[in-house]
Amino acid sequence: MKQRITLKNIAKEFGVSISTVSKALKGSHEISEEMREKIQAYANYYNYKPNNLALQLRNQKTSVIGVIIPEIVHHFFSTVIDGIEQYANQKGYNVMVCVSNESYEKEVLNFSLLANGSVDGLIVSIARETQKNQNFSHFESLTKDEFPLVLFDRITDEIKCDKVIIDDIGGGYKAANHLLEIGAKRIAIVTTEDYVSVGSLRKAGYIKALTNNGVAIDESLIFKIDDKLDLRTQIAKVFDVPNPPDAILAVNEIYAANALILAKERGLSIPEDLAIIGFTSGLISEFTSPPLTCVEQHGFLMGKQAAELLINRIENKAPNAFQKEVISTSLKIRNSTLISEKNITK
């Protein structure tokens, strides 16, 4: 690659100093009109662009915000990035995305890569492995220096910073409540292992809804999926309990869609024999047969809010106390829970 032209090059060309060139290009009146025009014409011809690194170093500001997410091939996370990107751009910031791949080690690596002057602030959703081993020391080295940091979705109370989360308890509650309303008596939940904050919160909402409605919690209807094992085999167990459920609440789209497929394979009709509801992030729920009712998560809004919190923090426009924004979910009712009136009152 050819060397890009610099102020020094231009200065040498006209036998003037670097500062003269800099001022001329900025249209300063300190420089004579004649010199100004010569320099500007030359710079323009050779497509001069100030070197960003030099500017960032001088201004002590990169106007870049870093984002570290567990996965990128994931509808929810990419939607969040979209929200971050749009808000950041509008405020004059760029976005640098790194993927932790659910690995603690990679997350730590990404921290050291980004938090060394490369970015003005960081937006992070915690990797699964980090949530599991509860080691947050890499965060502490940031918060100690009051480095601008926003956590979203996968958060922890251990870290003191701004946060934005989905109302997962509320989402689980709404979902379970909806199932109760359409007449479900035995609601199974297909969730994650407990250390995944999102899964356990949704389960908490499920328990709250059942308890509020006087329904006893049946532990045999709670299924915790281990990511390491085969998904379908684990979900299939839902149908093998002695007294099978008449509704399933799945904490994400993939679980819900697989449950639907398995149920149909067993000859169950949806929603008559079994109602299914999921949490959605992607497009799958729209195209299954029947389409799946789901709790919508509004990832775009979440990204926008996270970016707003971060940029306010960076620009010292934020209050001293850390903020925690909660994004409420909404229920999108489709045919997997749509039961006709006579069934509800049966």
Add this chain to the structure above:
Amino acid sequence: MKQRITLKNIAKEFGVSISTVSKALKGSHEISEEMREKIQAYANYYNYKPNNLALQLRNQKTSVIGVIIPEIVHHFFSTVIDGIEQYANQKGYNVMVCVSNESYEKEVLNFSLLANGSVDGLIVSIARETQKNQNFSHFESLTKDEFPLVLFDRITDEIKCDKVIIDDIGGGYKAANHLLEIGAKRIAIVTTEDYVSVGSLRKAGYIKALTNNGVAIDESLIFKIDDKLDLRTQIAKVFDVPNPPDAILAVNEIYAANALILAKERGLSIPEDLAIIGFTSGLISEFTSPPLTCVEQHGFLMGKQAAELLINRIENKAPNAFQKEVISTSLKIRNSTLISEKNITK
């Protein structure tokens, strides 16, 4: 945010020069063991990390590669990014992602943001608007300086650089051929408008397959979707032609899934009355009923190859002539085209 500690701070603390500190931290034998240990301990305690901007400026290398894509909430593109990210990380590079949002203006803006020293090279998939207005001058200012650049998926012959594409013609050919093999006589294609390179290439493959098999092209079976208008209304027209098709080839997953829904609404059984095949990038095809046969695009591999081309170019390990990698597609056969033997031979 508190100021991060610098070499200068440490130097002042111990009354030595900056260079002494720098050497001490690097474990240089020029510095006495006593001084070295004092400095290292101090730096460690205060969590010293070299400022990345300063290093990048000095080394004239950022180890960052920029990626500009039309959309990020898109399974295919996020898969490509994943491939880029993994390969780049492995080679010691970071990835900076920007979204053009299919807009020419935003694409140009992203160029000026990234190609000023912020990144060592750029991987780009062209925005739809840019493809439409055919204005590539922002690319020329890069290629003129031999700036490392790789184009993927949405490319153009106008720009001289390394490229990596899907074998779209081959994919269209395979898809149409498969439909012919299972006995389809009237194959409709649901594609994009012609200026979208990917869509028109897939259509070319479709035409080639039909022609090779002695099937005449029926223009009334070619449907070009306008993104501005309602999708389902446009796809519905497929079923309204006087002599309806017995197979549909859709150039992406969304088109295929919608066609499937509409066909079922009209009482057609899939695949008996109508076979459907799509190009896939996401998970939708797996969960429809029946699951959709599709042409798989291997986005991850594409990202990996693009990153490889770029990094070789950056590190001067590439041949002088620009390369064009073609990634072949593969057919994933599912039930939407699975017809029993007797039907094939009917």
Add this chain to the structure above:
DNA sequence: TAAAACAACGCAAACGTTTTCGTGTTTATA
């Protein structure tokens, strides 16, 4: 005519590093 004002530019510091090339001191060698 001397002082003041002004026009047009250069100097140098600052941002934080790394690295080459000194320089002064101590120790070992002949």
Add this chain to the structure above:
DNA sequence: TATAAACACGAAAACGTTTGCGTTGTTTTA
């Protein structure tokens, strides 16, 4: 004891920019 070698550190340039202040030389003002 003179000299070389080894040791321990500092000065300065380089990466590319911006900007406050200083320095010329010319022109205006009283």
